[in-house]
Amino acid sequence: xxxxxxxxxINKDRFSCSIVSVxxxxxxxxxxxxxxxRLRLHALDxxxxxxVITFDPHPDTVVFNDHxxxxxxxxxxRIKAIESMGIDLLVIERxxxxxxxxxxxxxxxxxxxxxxxxxxxxxxxxFCFGRAGAGDIDFLRAMSHTHGxxxxxxxxxxxKNILVSSSIIRDKIRSGEVKLASELMLYPYxxxxxxxxxxxxxxDIGFPTANxxxxxxxxPSDGVYAAFTYVDGVRMQSVVNIGTNxxxxxxxxxxxxxxxxxNRDIYGKDIIVEFIERLRQEIRxxxxxxxxxxxxxxxxxxxxxxxxVDKTLP
Numbered sequence: 001x002x003x004x005x006x007x008x009x010i011n012k013d014r015f016s017c018s019i020v021s022v023x024x025x026x027x028x029x030x031x032x033x034x035x036x037x038r039l040r041l042h043a044l045d046x047x048x049x050x051x052v053i054t055f056d057p058h059p060d061t062v063v064f065n066d067h068x069x070x071x072x073x074x075x076x077x078r079i080k081a082i083e084s085m086g087i088d089l090l091v092i093e094r095x096x097x098x099x100x101x102x103x104x105x106x107x108x109x110x111x112x113x114x115x116x117x118x119x120x121x122x123x124x125x126x127f128c129f130g131r132a133g134a135g136d137i138d139f140l141r142a143m144s145h146t147h148g149x150x151x152x153x154x155x156x157x158x159x160k161n162i163l164v165s166s167s168i169i170r171d172k173i174r175s176g177e178v179k180l181a182s183e184l185m186l187y188p189y190x191x192x193x194x195x196x197x198x199x200x201x202x203x204d205i206g207f208p209t210a211n212x213x214x215x216x217x218x219x220p221s222d223g224v225y226a227a228f229t230y231v232d233g234v235r236m237q238s239v240v241n242i243g244t245n246x247x248x249x250x251x252x253x254x255x256x257x258x259x260x261x262x263n264r265d266i267y268g269k270d271i272i273v274e275f276i277e278r279l280r281q282e283i284r285x286x287x288x289x290x291x292x293x294x295x296x297x298x299x300x301x302x303x304x305x306x307x308x309v310d311k312t313l314p
Contacts, residue, residue, distance in 0.1 A: 001083040003090045007053065007115040010091065017048040017119040018089070020112060022129065024055055026166040027072035028081035029185045031124060031157045036085035038152055039122040049088040051116050054078065055095040062095050070170055070218035072189065091116070104135025108143050120150040127153075159184055176221035178275035188228075188274045191216050193255065195266050207295050209241070209256035210266055212273070219255070220275060222282040226302035228309075229259050230272040235313075236260060237306040239298050240273055243282035260299070277305050 004010055019042040025032045036052070043050035058069040073081070075092070082090055093099065102110070107130050112118040121140060129135040140151050157164045164184050172181040173189050182188040193212030210229075222243035229238040238259045244252065257273060279298055 001087055001090055003079065003092065005092055005094075007091055007093055007111055010115050012115070012117060015049045015089075016117065017046070018051040018116045019043040019046060019048050019120045019122065020051045020053065020116055020118045021122045022053045023124065023127070024058055024166070025052070025078060025082065026058070026069075027169050027185055028078065028085075029164050029166065029169055030159065031154065031164045033085065033186070034157060035122050035124060035154050036082065036087060038154060040086050042120055042122060042152065043088070046119060048119050050086070051089040051091065051118075052082055052087050053091045053093055053111075053116070054082075055093050057095055059095050059100065062097055062100055068217070070174075071216065072166060072169060072173070072185075072218060074192075074215070077190070089116075101131050104130030104139050105143075106130070107135060108140070108147070112149070113147055118149050120152065122152045122154065124154050125156045170218060173218055173220055173275075176223050176225075176278045176281075178220055178225065179277045182276070188276055189218075189220070190272055190274050191219070191255075192270055192272045195269050195271060197267065207258045207292070207299075208262075209258045210262075210271065212255050212257060212271065214255055219253075220278070222253075224279045224282065224298050226276045226279055226305045227257070228274040228276065228306065229257055230274070231259070231262075231266055231269060235274075236262065237303060237310075238273070239279070239295070239302045240275070241282065258295070258299070260303070276309055 019039055021035050021039050023032070039052070040050050056075055058071065060067050060069050079090065112121070123137065123140070127137055137151065137153055144151050160180070160183070162168060162184065169181050169184050172178070172184070178189055191214050193214045195210045196213050197211070220242055225240040225242070227238050227240045228235050230236075236259050238257050241256045241258075243254070255273075257271070279301055
């Protein structure tokens with residue numbers, strides 16, 4: 001897959017036509033995957049390249065005056081997911097106020113036709129574009145009659161009575177429903193972070209943990225999770241505690257990872273946590289002994305869950 005920064009850097013002489021999809025595609029969930037699948041099929045049938053245009057930063061941060069969006073994916077994760085779908089060209093467009101103020105006509109004529117030579121578009125059911133979202137699917141179709149491109153609309157996809165969307169998945173992750181979120185994406189939510197020094201309480205009770213400084217702001221709700229942790233690319237079973245450690249009266253949020261059978265120093269390393277299932281909410285224990293007994297139960301249950309998942313993984 002070729003990656004280009006901005007539509008203005010596209011060399012139009014390298015291809016004669018493209019089939020295009022436009023969107024942020026945060027999480028690249030099952031709805032996005034259906035868009036990419038159909039995009040690729042149309043491209044193969046028409047002899048065009050498959051092209052995805054995505055944005056950085058998220059458009060809402062610009063349109064709604066620096067509103068923060070807790071992204072599911074880093075840009076690196078988004079690139080890998082789109083590449084895995086067999087897309088030929090990925091254009092990462094810097095989303096600015098100037099870009100946001102383009103009219104729908106300008107977007108179609110200057111970007112879709114002028115820069116990427118679109119012969120067709122594959123879009124989601126709720127696709128909108130242009131200044132104040134004034135361009136919609138009806139507008140795209142009306143313009144297609146004049147400019148000779150087709151529009152393929154992918155209907156909303158429902159799983160477990162949920163209409164799949166990036167915002168819904170963010171909500172599920174925030175509420176700790178990481179197993180459900182993974183079913184809507186077809187892969188677990190991942191969060192990386194550098195291992196930092198904590199208060200060594202886990203070591204004191206026989207469960208040394210790696211405290212991490214999360215690289216993302218989208219953090220699952222307080223609780224205990226079965227997870228896979230990747231250290232130097234090696235996948236290991238683990239239990240993750242997210243919360244304030246009420247047993248010890250702490251107030252600051254921490255993310256602590258107990259990695260099974262870990263016997264080496266990993267301070268300063270960047271590790272990846274892959275959330276599989278929430279085991280329980282965070283609770284206050286009477287003393288360290290009661291806490292230790294509960295952690296033993298958590299580890300046993302996590303191992304059962306992770307052993308099942310391990311059997312399905314390469």
